[in-house]
Amino acid sequence: MTEPQRSPHPTVPPPPARTAGDRVRSRAGRSGFQRRRDGQVVAGVASGLGARLGVDPILIRIGFAVLAFAGGAGILLYGLLWAAIPLEGDAAVRLRRPATAQQGVALALIVLGILLLLRAVGLWFGDALVGPIVLAAVGSAVLWARSDDHQRANWSRIGGRVPAGAVERAASAPVSPVRIAIGTLFVAGAAVGFIAANDALDAAGDLVLAVVAAVAGIGLLFGPWLWRLIDQLGAERRERVRQEERAELAAHLHDSVLQTLAMIQRSSDQPRRMVALARSQERELRGWLYGGATTTGPATTVAERAAHLAQEIETTYEVGVELVTVGDAPLDDQLHALLAATREAAVNAARHAGVEVVDVYLEVDPDEALAFVRDRGRGFDPAAVPDDRHGIRGSIVDRVERHGGTATVRTTLGEGTEIELCVPRDRRRTDVPEA
Amino acid sequence: MTTPATRSVRVFLVDDHRLFRAGVQAEIGQHVTLVGDAHDVDTAIQGCRATRPDVVLLDVHLPGGGGQAVIQAVHETHPDVRFLALSVSDAAEDVIKVIRAGARGYVTKTISPDDLVTAIGRVHQGDAVFSPRLAGFVLDAFAGDLPPGVSSEDPELDQLTTREKEVLRHIARGYTYREVAGRLHISIKTVETHVSAVLRKLQLSNRHELTAWAAGRDLL
Numbered sequence: 001m002t003e004p005q006r007s008p009h010p011t012v013p014p015p016p017a018r019t020a021g022d023r024v025r026s027r028a029g030r031s032g033f034q035r036r037r038d039g040q041v042v043a044g045v046a047s048g049l050g051a052r053l054g055v056d057p058i059l060i061r062i063g064f065a066v067l068a069f070a071g072g073a074g075i076l077l078y079g080l081l082w083a084a085i086p087l088e089g090d091a092a093v094r095l096r097r098p099a100t101a102q103q104g105v106a107l108a109l110i111v112l113g114i115l116l117l118l119r120a121v122g123l124w125f126g127d128a129l130v131g132p133i134v135l136a137a138v139g140s141a142v143l144w145a146r147s148d149d150h151q152r153a154n155w156s157r158i159g160g161r162v163p164a165g166a167v168e169r170a171a172s173a174p175v176s177p178v179r180i181a182i183g184t185l186f187v188a189g190a191a192v193g194f195i196a197a198n199d200a201l202d203a204a205g206d207l208v209l210a211v212v213a214a215v216a217g218i219g220l221l222f223g224p225w226l227w228r229l230i231d232q233l234g235a236e237r238r239e240r241v242r243q244e245e246r247a248e249l250a251a252h253l254h255d256s257v258l259q260t261l262a263m264i265q266r267s268s269d270q271p272r273r274m275v276a277l278a279r280s281q282e283r284e285l286r287g288w289l290y291g292g293a294t295t296t297g298p299a300t301t302v303a304e305r306a307a308h309l310a311q312e313i314e315t316t317y318e319v320g321v322e323l324v325t326v327g328d329a330p331l332d333d334q335l336h337a338l339l340a341a342t343r344e345a346a347v348n349a350a351r352h353a354g355v356e357v358v359d360v361y362l363e364v365d366p367d368e369a370l371a372f373v374r375d376r377g378r379g380f381d382p383a384a385v386p387d388d389r390h391g392i393r394g395s396i397v398d399r400v401e402r403h404g405g406t407a408t409v410r411t412t413l414g415e416g417t418e419i420e421l422c423v424p425r426d427r428r429r430t431d432v433p434e435a
Numbered sequence: 436m437t438t439p440a441t442r443s444v445r446v447f448l449v450d451d452h453r454l455f456r457a458g459v460q461a462e463i464g465q466h467v468t469l470v471g472d473a474h475d476v477d478t479a480i481q482g483c484r485a486t487r488p489d490v491v492l493l494d495v496h497l498p499g500g501g502g503q504a505v506i507q508a509v510h511e512t513h514p515d516v517r518f519l520a521l522s523v524s525d526a527a528e529d530v531i532k533v534i535r536a537g538a539r540g541y542v543t544k545t546i547s548p549d550d551l552v553t554a555i556g557r558v559h560q561g562d563a564v565f566s567p568r569l570a571g572f573v574l575d576a577f578a579g580d581l582p583p584g585v586s587s588e589d590p591e592l593d594q595l596t597t598r599e600k601e602v603l604r605h606i607a608r609g610y611t612y613r614e615v616a617g618r619l620h621i622s623i624k625t626v627e628t629h630v631s632a633v634l635r636k637l638q639l640s641n642r643h644e645l646t647a648w649a650a651g652r653d654l655l
Contacts, residue, residue, distance in 0.1 A: 322567055322609060324568055324571035324607045326571050326607065327575065327578060357609075359567065359608055359609025361567070361571070361604070361607050363574070374610075418608075
């Protein structure tokens, strides 16, 4: 084993979630080996051993792989350990000791010792096979051991926020150039050695063998990196989608529902205002949840525009507007005029009638458009309205009459008012072009 | 409206929101006789069959199949139980669905307690209850002629009469039945007859537009 792979470790910060309490508990729970659920590849044996010994599980896995080629001893050993070591409980305490160079070297020496022992005993596939594999394993170990820890540390340092650019991060993972060079050398040497050792084989197979060896070497070099990269990309994308959805929902609720709730709390002594707030919030939330006649964005039809107006009046004047529309049509001059007059009538009712609800009914058919604005309020005496109050005359009656329509006001003191508006549709007029 | 007439009406309440049930019980409990309540389709069917209420206040959106499932199941065994649909949703297809399943009326949950008691009394007498919005739906659904190519099996069912349209228009404008009667110089009973006739047409008409319109529109 070589030293460079260990050099970055002192700089690894401890995982932020760990506390002194965690450490105490972890000592208490460290009575024996446990296979790990997290980070397991096959059955968690290597990851459990790694956690127990404080060695990177990747090194252990490589050890197992090498021993597997030594007459299958690695597979046997893995199976024995699998049977012998219990799987950790769900709430198992995580123990992770910082790995040291000595442990890595010790592990390598143990594997080497077992290899030599097996060789002496005769459980051996032959030097030509095991030699290059050991060499390749060392190279792989130099390249990949612990580098994922740095990535994990990066993740946690960023504090839960998912940064953009997993590619960049994985590519810039702290595998030092020295380690890359040494690892590549080992793997390339293994490939060459494997080919050289098998020279005696049929010459026709040489090319195939060379290609296979090269592919295997490349796989050893880049396989883990690619695998990890794909994994990280997928995880990051899923997380980002979730975060965006949550952020959008949170932003909407904050802008609408939370603001309204705050306003309702502040106006608890004004029941009418509370009702109006709840009403307009309900309308908006309903539009947001179910679509339909939206109250945002430009209105293009009578029904949409009327829904906008109803909400505007509800919000501004703190009354309910019971709007019913029958039929619909794209907005044109005639319909604009009708709606403007309707709005004026509804605002008058909201301001002067002293009611909580104003009924607005709109009906659009091919020949004419009708609007009724009704309240059960105090009513008024049309003759008693002062001349300087232009609301009904100028904004309502004159407006529809200019467009060839009629306006009728029915009002009874103490019983309420109804304003009936009617304009012909464009097709009946010659001085207004077809919309 | 605290009329002695409604005091004896036996009412069953179906809604999946406990708070809403409690609120309705508090509001109308003194004016009608509440005989039970339920929170989903199955318990509603069992409860209605066991208590045989006069009027069922029925939420349109109900877990387990929606309000119409309750109406259909209860009407199989007890055709005389009458249903008044309640909803926060004004989605046309929901309303039309529950009316065509057999409900005698539809009101929104924001209705005042007095109006609700009046509506219960009206449904109990066999009349129909149309909110302004439902009246608007119906006018919309029955507007215009039948689409070309669609033959009408029963022309009487597929068109509203002028008088019925007139009555519906006034209801859509926010008039009570009494006010409609006053405006049109007819009796309240005549108004109720017209509305019941419209309800029947709404339930039975196979007017093509009705379903197409109900599925395609989502009025707010």
